[in-house]
Amino acid sequence: MSGAEDSAREHDPTPKRLEEARARGDVPVSADLLAAAALAALVLAGLALAPAALPRLGGALAAALAAPAAAPSAAAAPVTAAALWFLAPLLAAPVGAVLAAAVLQRAAVWAPERITPRLSRIDPLRQARHRFGPEGLFDFLKAALRFALLAAVLLWLGRRHAPAIALSAGLSPGQSAALMTRLAAEFAAAAAALALLSGGADLLWQRHRHRVRLRMSRQDLADEQRETEGDPAAKARRRQRAEDLARNRMLRDVRSATVVIVNPTHYAVALRWRRGDRGAPVCVAKGADELALTIRRIAAEAGVPVRSDPPTARILYAAVAVGQPVLPEHFRAVAAAIRFAERMRQRAGGRG
The missing domain is CATH 3.40.1690.10 (secretion proteins EscU)
Structure with missing residues (x-):
């Protein structure tokens, strides 16, 4: 869209234009927020399931290792059951979170037009304009900022727990594993919180960009009024x-x-x-x-x-x-x- 066209489209989109865009599947959706929801659900599910699931899985592994070598299938069955008991909800939680986030963003729409094959979607020039244009630059800066914030959080947590990490060398293997697990959970929770904040900001930006893209010129408004109410002169x-x-x-x-x-x-x-x-x-x-x-x-x-x-x-x-x-x-x-x-x-x- 040229600069002249951008300046001509100075009016906000009408409800009819927004509804038509939604019917085509053109809705503002934040992929960052979907990923953040999946990460947060994975972390929460892991923190909730680990205290009960990991001892059970460890006990099953210990029993399997102590079992006679002549019956490997019988020894593996408890391990498989314990692993499934832990992994099934752990993997289902992110899927449910992504679906819930899509519904909350009002991005769950049935639009056959979105799945219709189109050559324009694989147009290399269009992809290059998106990747190296203003939108691509913004996406790159957004990803760089998110990475920098994540690195800063990791550095802050590392400095905060540096004394405990230094002392872990003198701990027993079980105590060291418990400490590392706690630090990993804390870092994962901080990363999930940061991702949710970043995803929320990205959703606001996507909605703004969506409305800007659907802005209307004075002629667009006149054409829509003519379609809905008829020609004023007639x-x-x-x-x-x-x-x-x-x-x-x-x-x-x-x-x-x-x-x-x-x-x-x-x-x-x-x-x-x-x-x-x-x-x-x-x-x-x-x-x-x-x-x-x-x-x-x-x-x-x-x-x-x-x-x-x-x-x-x-x-x-x-x-x-x-x-x-x-x-x-x-x-x-x-x-x-x-x-x-x-x-x-x-x-x-x-x-x-």
């Missing part, structure tokens, strides 16, 4: 068509209105009510400014009476939606408008 056109259809239907209903109440310059509300209707008058159309003028024009063409009542027009425009009945608190003013419309129709009929 949505605007569909919304405009829907509004036009609703507006045209509303204007057609003006011709069947009973009366149109207007504020002469701003508002127009068309109501429909017929004698015998049990419900309240219904608003069939309303509009402001140019739409109000259009409603008045259609009403005039259809012979629908128009009543000028600015306060009622303003209140009805704000309070009543198209297709909804007027509220009880407006009945008095609306009844006056309907009586006005009936008188106008009677006069028009009388003149006819």
Whole structure:
């Protein structure tokens, strides 16, 4: 990825992009943390099993050595059983720890795409860029730092126990073995703790690098929004068509209105009510400014009476939606408008 592309991808990845990457098996995972978990589990299992398993294994070996040479298989069976009793959980613990660490990192995903053979995975140029590029340099520095810290811990432990090690020459073989075992266990525990700390730091770095790699440009965000929500321009056109259809239907209903109440310059509300209707008058159309003028024009063409009542027009425009009945608190003013419309129709009929 070029520097220009890096600078263009300035936005954090969206949840959708992260989920798509996860479906492909592209998840941040720390191999160092997996190895550290295996080492820690191995050390803990060894410390837990050794006090009981080693004497049992030693006793089986001693019995096998003391057994008659004519029955080697019978002598070897207890040794094999004791070794398996010790080694089986000792080897199973790291496997379980690795699986648990993978689950905790949310790295356990089923992604067939990851196991599909691809030539790009064996591309020597790509491997060289990774090994000798910034990522390879960082991995090298990380490994060197981890080795230096481990050496420092070993040196510190060696200096700390130097007097005891010097005196071990005068101890019995059993005492020397116990001392060396204790020192080895202490060093292994320190190494496991250091590995876990290093693995945790590496996990944070892998997650950061993963998010940086999945960053999105402004065009990426626009493309994703278009995929998920549709083209904004097309949505605007569909919304405009829907509004036009609703507006045209509303204007057609003006011709069947009973009366149109207007504020002469701003508002127009068309109501429909017929004698015998049990419900309240219904608003069939309303509009402001140019739409109000259009409603008045259609009403005039259809012979629908128009009543000028600015306060009622303003209140009805704000309070009543198209297709909804007027509220009880407006009945008095609306009844006056309907009586006005009936008188106008009677006069028009009388003149006819």
